[in-house]
Amino acid sequence: MNTLSTEEQARVTSILRPQEELLWVGKALTPMTSTAPRPAGLLRCLKKLLGTKTTRATQATAPLYLLTAKRAVVLPTEGEVQEWPLMLGMIQKVNEEPDGSGDVIFEHDYDERTETRTPRGFLRVADVERVRMLVSSAADAAYNASPWSV
16 A cells, blocks of 8 residues: 555545455556646736636546455545455456556446446556456455355
8 A cells, every 4th residue: 555645545444344354455547637728927926816726737536446355446536435245257347458557347337318338347447457367366265265165
């Protein structure tokens, strides 16, 4: 968890259950979002006096992804926590980009009004193949530790 801020570490710790083993923590990749160009001269001074921000870019806050020995969890910055119990075949799809980033999709939400499917899972992770292997290995281990494995 050394790449997480103190606030992010606290969010992760707060979601863990007693005795729950944390296997991996990651973040979604966030693109820099541009704002309007900096105003020049008098306009910039007026904005500064009025307290209006004139920064060139800000970085959006990314959701946090947790993989424990029992579940996969998405901690969004706003909204409900999403979680899935680890089980064989839980990965529905993996999308990999040329740079190695991508999505590990566990399910889709379907909106009947717009007829769109929204993927849910570990989206926009840096090393998607490594994350896929971690989830698969953790699901295998959870299954082998269960009373249903023979």
